[in-house]
Amino acid sequence: MTDLPLVIELTILVLAAFLGFEVIAKVPTMLHTPLMSGANFIHGIVIVGAIIVLGTADDTFTKIIGFAALVLATANVVGGWFVTDRMLGMFKRRPEPKKEGE
Amino acid sequence: MISDPDVVAILYLVTIACFVVSLKFLASPRHARKGNWIGGLGMLFAIGTTLLLEGIENWILIIVALVLGSVVGLIGARNVRMTAMPQMVAIFNGVGGGAAALVALSEWHNAADPLREETVSIVLSALIGSISFSGSVVAFAKLQELVSGRPIVFSGQNIVNIGVVGSAAALGVAAVAGLGEQWVVYGLIGLALMFGVMFVLPIGGADMPVVISLLNAFTGLAASATGFVLDSTVLIVSGMLVGAAGTLLTLLMAKAMNRSVANVLFGAFGQVQTGAAATRADDGRTVRATSPDDVAVQLSFARKVIVAPGYGMAVAQAQHDVRQLADVLEERGVDVKYAIHPVAGRMPGHMNVLLAEANVPYTQLHEMDEINPDFPQTDVVLVIGANDVTNPAARSDPGSPIYGMPILDVDKAASIVVLKRSMNPGFAGIDNELYLDAKTTMLFGDAKDSVLKLISAVKNS
Numbered sequence: 001m002t003d004l005p006l007v008i009e010l011t012i013l014v015l016a017a018f019l020g021f022e023v024i025a026k027v028p029t030m031l032h033t034p035l036m037s038g039a040n041f042i043h044g045i046v047i048v049g050a051i052i053v054l055g056t057a058d059d060t061f062t063k064i065i066g067f068a069a070l071v072l073a074t075a076n077v078v079g080g081w082f083v084t085d086r087m088l089g090m091f092k093r094r095p096e097p098k099k100e101g102e
Numbered sequence: 103m104i105s106d107p108d109v110v111a112i113l114y115l116v117t118i119a120c121f122v123v124s125l126k127f128l129a130s131p132r133h134a135r136k137g138n139w140i141g142g143l144g145m146l147f148a149i150g151t152t153l154l155l156e157g158i159e160n161w162i163l164i165i166v167a168l169v170l171g172s173v174v175g176l177i178g179a180r181n182v183r184m185t186a187m188p189q190m191v192a193i194f195n196g197v198g199g200g201a202a203a204l205v206a207l208s209e210w211h212n213a214a215d216p217l218r219e220e221t222v223s224i225v226l227s228a229l230i231g232s233i234s235f236s237g238s239v240v241a242f243a244k245l246q247e248l249v250s251g252r253p254i255v256f257s258g259q260n261i262v263n264i265g266v267v268g269s270a271a272a273l274g275v276a277a278v279a280g281l282g283e284q285w286v287v288y289g290l291i292g293l294a295l296m297f298g299v300m301f302v303l304p305i306g307g308a309d310m311p312v313v314i315s316l317l318n319a320f321t322g323l324a325a326s327a328t329g330f331v332l333d334s335t336v337l338i339v340s341g342m343l344v345g346a347a348g349t350l351l352t353l354l355m356a357k358a359m360n361r362s363v364a365n366v367l368f369g370a371f372g373q374v375q376t377g378a379a380a381t382r383a384d385d386g387r388t389v390r391a392t393s394p395d396d397v398a399v400q401l402s403f404a405r406k407v408i409v410a411p412g413y414g415m416a417v418a419q420a421q422h423d424v425r426q427l428a429d430v431l432e433e434r435g436v437d438v439k440y441a442i443h444p445v446a447g448r449m450p451g452h453m454n455v456l457l458a459e460a461n462v463p464y465t466q467l468h469e470m471d472e473i474n475p476d477f478p479q480t481d482v483v484l485v486i487g488a489n490d491v492t493n494p495a496a497r498s499d500p501g502s503p504i505y506g507m508p509i510l511d512v513d514k515a516a517s518i519v520v521l522k523r524s525m526n527p528g529f530a531g532i533d534n535e536l537y538l539d540a541k542t543t544m545l546f547g548d549a550k551d552s553v554l555k556l557i558s559a560v561k562n563s
Contacts, residue, residue: 003333006219013326016339020346023122027129029358029444029469030454032351033187036315038128038138039322039347040195042121044145045340046325048152049205049332054167055158062208063160067167069204074171075178076198077149081142082179083190084128088135090184090455 034087041080047073105156113151114336120144121340125347148336184456185416189245192314195321196238202324203231203291209331210287218278220331225274227327228287229294234320236298241314244302251310254303266297301367306503308490309366311445312355316363319348358444389525392543394552397519398559402434404481408473410441410510411453414487414523418549421460424486427557428462434560440466441473441483441510443491470510477514485512485520485536487549493534518542521552 004012027035050073054066104110121144127137152158175194182190206227213220243249270293277286305313326341328334356363401407409428415421428438440462446453457467468476477483485492488510495502496509512518518541525537536542545552 004335006330009330009333009335009338012335013338013342016326016342017346019122020125020343020348021350023125023343024129024347024350027351027354028131029354030442030451031129031131031134032315032355032358032444033191033311033451033455034134034138035125035128036311036318036348036351037187037191038124038134038141039344039351040191040198040318041138041145042124042141042340043195043198043318043322043325043344045117045121045148045337046198046202046205046321046328047145048148048334049325049328049337050167050201051149051152051158051164052155052332052334053205053208054160054164055153055155057160057208062212063163065204065208065211066160067163069201069208070164070167071171071174072197072204073201074168075175076194076201077145078172078175079179079190079194080175080198081138081145082176083182083187083194084138085135086179086184087187087455088138090459 034084037080037084037087041077041084044073044077044080047077049073103156104151104154110151110155111335114148114334117144117148117151117336118339120147121343125343183419184459185413185419186246187455188311188314188452189242192238192241192245192310192317195314195318196235196242199231199234199238199317199321199324201231202321202328203228203235203294205328206231206324206331207287207291209328211284221278223327223330224287225277225290227324227331228291229270229274230320230327231324232291232294233298233301234317234324236295237302237317237320238298238314240299240302241310241317245310249303251306253306259300259304263297263300266293266300269293270297305367308445308504312352312363312366315348315352315355316367319345319352322346322348355445389537390543392519392545394545394555394559395563397543397545398556398563400482400517400519401431401436401484401556402560402563404436406437406439406476406480406482407431408439408441408476408480408483408512408515410443410446410483410485410488410492410512411457412443412446412486412488412491413452414489414521414549416447416452416456416487418487418551420486420550420553421456421462423550423553423557425457425460425462427553427560428466430557430560438466439468439473439476441470441512442467443470443488443510446488446491470508474511477511480515481517483512483515483518485518485522486553487521487523489522489534492536495533495535498535512536513539513541516541519545521545521547521549523548 050069054070057063057066120140124137124141127133206224210224244251273286273290322341322344326338329337329341356366431438442453490504492510492512494513496504496507513536
């Protein structure tokens with residue numbers, strides 16, 4: 001992995017925080033739940049860490065921990081994505097043409 | 103094999119870009135579903151890149167773990183009913199937190215002489231990840247009704263909590279200060295797990311969405327912390343994105359309920375002594391039960407009807423029948439609207455999702471602020487399994503735990519019919535004054551059953 005200086009990493013962290021606030025600032029109430037679910041999927045990125053741990057494990061202890069971590073992270077990713085997709089699928093069939101009354 | 107760190111960094115950058123666009127799209131009704139797809143793409147990209155990194159071994163274990171996790175995730179996500187979505191989000195959030203804590207644990211185990219900043223990251227990741235894990239499990243158990251959804255409180259809870267957090271923090275400081283023993287991190291994780299449980303137990307079920315959102319942000323932060331341990335920008339950025347977006351979302355959700363996050367999290371503590379929720383009909387007012395035929399007549403001769411759905415409709419899967427009832431009424435010239443409280447059900451937007459599933463025209467759904475002025479001119483309000491969001495105590499009783507929460511002003515209508523399974527209080531665990539109102543009648547039974555009976559009764563009337 002790239003070995004960035006701590007200060008650079010902290011800078012990135014702070015900028016990411018602002019970006020995270022900014023990017024969802026105008027979410028309507030009805031999308032709160034799907035958005036939470038989508039964000040829930042994105043933190044499944046910890047799967048990258050789990051793969052690295054398990055992929056570079058030498059001793060049994062680390063293998064067990066890494067294996068458990070990877071199973072959990074994968075469940076987060078796969079489950080999180082499908083739950084979000086199912087929720088959003090419900091919105092999709094909203095009959096747009098019926099709007100003539102407005 | 104990718105050995106050039108710049109190439110790796112660029113590949114991960116693609117993932118980061120995907121995630122940012124994904125969040126942006128998820129926050130807009132038109133693009134939301136596309137947003138999830140873009141996020142998925144970014145994730146696949148990150149997984150592919152990581153698998154191709156130099157020095158990755160233990161392939162069989164990796165593949166078995168990936169398959170196992172996918173099967174669990176798929177089965178969970180596919181088979182869960184729409185009504186159980188909230189607890190599903192909670193549990194998937196929990197496992198993510200658990201994964202972050204485990205990654206931290208293994209790094210602690212393997213780092214021979216970690217730098218101080220690494221230790222700080224390991225401690226934070228283990229701490230936050232564990233809290234998120236056990237907290238989410240409790241949230242899941244509460245929503246699934248494996249444990250009572252009501253606030254669970256005991257005296258001295260504050261002291262115990264402070265003790266647990268204090269000890270965990272002390273261990274964390276010790277670890278950072280250079281106490282490199284293995285037990286330090288186990289103790290830390292143990293205490294953090296305990297705190298996660300203690301932290302969610304006293305929170306009532308109605309507030310669970312806010313808590314899940316907060317734990318979601320926690321898991322993001324834990325993932326971000328593991329990024330510092332592993333020197334992985336993609337983890338730092340993605341984790342922080344979720345941490346920040348999740349925090350803002352938590353604030354927005356709390357605001358939708360007109361409550362502060364602090365009130366949600368610690369509101370239950372002061373409640374131990376006050377307002378024992380006994381049945382209060384001492385003043386002679388009683389609940390009036392009614393029959394489907396009576397309600398059908400009321401509905402058929404009404405001009406304006408507003409349907410106020412809640413968790414009871416979700417649980418009974420009655421949304422299709424509710425729409426059918428509305429259709430039948432509309433054929434008779436009744437004006438039917440739906441009043442959507444932002445936190446009706448167990449998640450913000452829960453009712454929108456269900457009614458959209460039942461193909462209710464979007465234009466019939468009205469948000470709380472928009473429809474509240476309509477109630478005084480409404481002949482009948484049909485409250486279908488909604489409880490706390492219609493409770494006038496939120497306006498009038500400063501002692502009530504939900505005081506200050508904006509509610510649907512159903513009590514201002516000419517008459518109110520409440521479809522309810524039984525007289526049990528709602529998720530917040532408090533009685534509802536509305537049921538004792540002289541204008542209110544109760545139609546007891548499963549929401550789906552009752553609505554079906556209403557449909558046939560309206561057709562016959």
